[in-house]
Amino acid sequence: MYHYTEFDADFLAQRNAQFRAQVERRIDGSLTEDEFKPLRLMNGLYLQLHAYMLRVAIPYGTLNSRQMDQLAMIAEKWDKGYGHFTTRQNIQYNWPELRDVPDMLDALAEVNMHAIQTSGNTIRNVTADHFAGAAADEVADPRPVAELIRQWSTDHPEFQFLPRKFKVAVTGAAADRAVIKAHDIGLRIVERDGAIGYEVIVGGGLGRTPMIGKVLYDFVAEEDLLPTLEAIVSVYNLLGRRDNKYKARIKITVHENGIDDIRARVDERYALIRPQFTGVDQQMLARIKADFAAPEFKVGDEAPYRSAYQNDAMFRSWADTNLSAHRAPGYAIVSISLKAHGKTPGDASARQMRLMAALARRYGHDELRISHEQNVILPHVHKSDLPSVFSALRAEGLGTANIGLISDIIACPGMDYCALATARSIPIAQEIATRFDELKLEHDVGPLKIKISGCINACGHHHVGHIGILGLDRAGVENYQITLGGDGTEDAAIGTRAGPGFSADEIIPAVERLVLAYLDLRSEPAETFLQTYRRLGMAPFKAALYPDAETKDRADAA
Amino acid sequence: MPKPFTPKVMTANALLEGDVIYMTATGWTRHLEEAEVLTDEADADLRLIEAQSQPGSVVGAYLAEVTVQDGVPHPTHFREDFRATGPSNYHHGKQAAATEERF
Numbered sequence A: 001m002y003h004y005t006e007f008d009a010d011f012l013a014q015r016n017a018q019f020r021a022q023v024e025r026r027i028d029g030s031l032t033e034d035e036f037k038p039l040r041l042m043n044g045l046y047l048q049l050h051a052y053m054l055r056v057a058i059p060y061g062t063l064n065s066r067q068m069d070q071l072a073m074i075a076e077k078w079d080k081g082y083g084h085f086t087t088r089q090n091i092q093y094n095w096p097e098l099r100d101v102p103d104m105l106d107a108l109a110e111v112n113m114h115a116i117q118t119s120g121n122t123i124r125n126v127t128a129d130h131f132a133g134a135a136a137d138e139v140a141d142p143r144p145v146a147e148l149i150r151q152w153s154t155d156h157p158e159f160q161f162l163p164r165k166f167k168v169a170v171t172g173a174a175a176d177r178a179v180i181k182a183h184d185i186g187l188r189i190v191e192r193d194g195a196i197g198y199e200v201i202v203g204g205g206l207g208r209t210p211m212i213g214k215v216l217y218d219f220v221a222e223e224d225l226l227p228t229l230e231a232i233v234s235v236y237n238l239l240g241r242r243d244n245k246y247k248a249r250i251k252i253t254v255h256e257n258g259i260d261d262i263r264a265r266v267d268e269r270y271a272l273i274r275p276q277f278t279g280v281d282q283q284m285l286a287r288i289k290a291d292f293a294a295p296e297f298k299v300g301d302e303a304p305y306r307s308a309y310q311n312d313a314m315f316r317s318w319a320d321t322n323l324s325a326h327r328a329p330g331y332a333i334v335s336i337s338l339k340a341h342g343k344t345p346g347d348a349s350a351r352q353m354r355l356m357a358a359l360a361r362r363y364g365h366d367e368l369r370i371s372h373e374q375n376v377i378l379p380h381v382h383k384s385d386l387p388s389v390f391s392a393l394r395a396e397g398l399g400t401a402n403i404g405l406i407s408d409i410i411a412c413p414g415m416d417y418c419a420l421a422t423a424r425s426i427p428i429a430q431e432i433a434t435r436f437d438e439l440k441l442e443h444d445v446g447p448l449k450i451k452i453s454g455c456i457n458a459c460g461h462h463h464v465g466h467i468g469i470l471g472l473d474r475a476g477v478e479n480y481q482i483t484l485g486g487d488g489t490e491d492a493a494i495g496t497r498a499g500p501g502f503s504a505d506e507i508i509p510a511v512e513r514l515v516l517a518y519l520d521l522r523s524e525p526a527e528t529f530l531q532t533y534r535r536l537g538m539a540p541f542k543a544a545l546y547p548d549a550e551t552k553d554r555a556d557a558a
Numbered sequence B: 001m002p003k004p005f006t007p008k009v010m011t012a013n014a015l016l017e018g019d020v021i022y023m024t025a026t027g028w029t030r031h032l033e034e035a036e037v038l039t040d041e042a043d044a045d046l047r048l049i050e051a052q053s054q055p056g057s058v059v060g061a062y063l064a065e066v067t068v069q070d071g072v073p074h075p076t077h078f079r080e081d082f083r084a085t086g087p088s089n090y091h092h093g094k095q096a097a098a099t100e101e102r103f
Helices: A006-027 A033-041 A065-078 A098-110 A143-153 A222-239 A250-257 A259-276 A280-291 A303-311 A313-322 A350-363 A383-395 A426-439 A504-521 A529-536 A539-545 A547-557 B041-052 B078-085 B094-102
Strands: A045-047 A052-057 A082-085 A090-093 A168-171 A185-192 A195-202 A214-221 A323-325 A331-336 A347-349 A368-370 A376-382 A450-453 A467-474 A477-484 B008-014 B020-023 B058-069 B072-075
Touching (some): A006 A033, A006 A098, A065 A098, A143 A280, A214 A222, A214 A259, A303 A313, A313 A331, A504 A529, B041 B058, B072 B078
Antiparallel strands (some): A045 A052, A082 A090, A185 A195, B058 B072
């Protein structure tokens, strides 16, 4: 874990004091809402459909148990006893009251957390692979550089009023678990001739104009990364479209100017600013890397794990879906599902948060991660402890064995909470999960990612869902469009729209038809939904989605 | 030809709690059924000005479309329906408040 310095603590204290005064001035009438709104947004405070919403950053998704306990305390004391983990590794509180928010921010600062730059046209919370520091396939831990970028971007005077929000994601492995190709800047740590460097991808993004990012540089040396990032964001700051918010993201800038033109401009800017980076950033990075040193892994007997795996079918099912390969012998990465069938994706009660914190303390070297898929990770658990961990999780409704399966759905808050949404997401996710639990098909279907957004802004990542669902308002009625073939991994792809949308009543049966069609179409049980779609294309799935249309086409042709 | 004016209610969020609120003839309520139904465009414009002149207590005032059945306003759009009732996934917000206040 990165350890905050006295400077960091002072910075947060001053920032919170400043915001407390601004809240007081809003309440006593000294500030109008127009004056206050940009100030509250700079501190992560939105006004949503039913209440205020406070978005708290969890930088690169990393937490310790003390921080998780504090998030639980805040949920109980100032909210309604739960928090919502988001696709950008944040936690959102859906029900705070305005005069409590400064106290909430102070409570966060006590554990080195904050809500700075979780809103606004600035560099947002830097996200990373949720298996960082633990994954067996990792070249290097992405969190130190993510922390360096956090420090560089926080209150960076040049980048507080960018044309639009700006999102950076980092992965340290070839397998992309951070969706780096759908970010404004995606960084992949690579190794060349024994040296660590970065592949730099720019111009990815979802929303109304989804685009896969393009490689700007295939290798940037570690000491050149920060000036390269500064040059990219500077070029975007000047060139980005401020005349039209729908064309303001860097993906449009890259698209309109071309990657070669952007590269030439970044090169030019880089040459100008490079001398300003005198190596202090590398000294900071070295200190940060030391903070992220791996824990001392224990050596233990794996017999309890093997015994449970052989004798307990529920444990075996959970182990098969919720464990991932760890780089240390005898260890596993545990993904805790926040997707119990019928529950709200990404929500955790204060009690559940406390349990996860306790498990991290006792069995997990005091580390937790939040995944962009709205689950919680215990990155370092010795296999001998897994039966105990599973038993404790089950007791609190956290033992669902569905990671990567059909009910492990990403869903944005949708119109149940979000002022921007055009339809609801949560009930659709709940109903799909419940339906496939009833059908007992989930494990037979295998890996399948459904992602649901309640509006075109695509916070639910529907464009990169194997099955994507986009909720829209069609003439005052909720309507859901389906896209197929999206992929958020290193083989990133934007899904293709299948056809006309479905009403709220029709969407669950439509998804069921789609999945049952896949079971008929796959060449063998090991062929995943995405592989089947890539092999056969849209046509057979479209026929399953729109059986009446097919009948109508045949009738028309006759 | 100008579109005929359809019934509306004045709605906003409360400054301190963020709750959805509706204007009555004498103040604000958290219950849509108690809202004043505005059937005259000039009255609605005046009410909007009145609401917007209360920045110390309300945020984001606007006129929302309703239909009136038995004298009670009902939302015409599902967004306003959710605002009036609370979220789908929890018994929170309006639903919980209604339970607390009435039972």
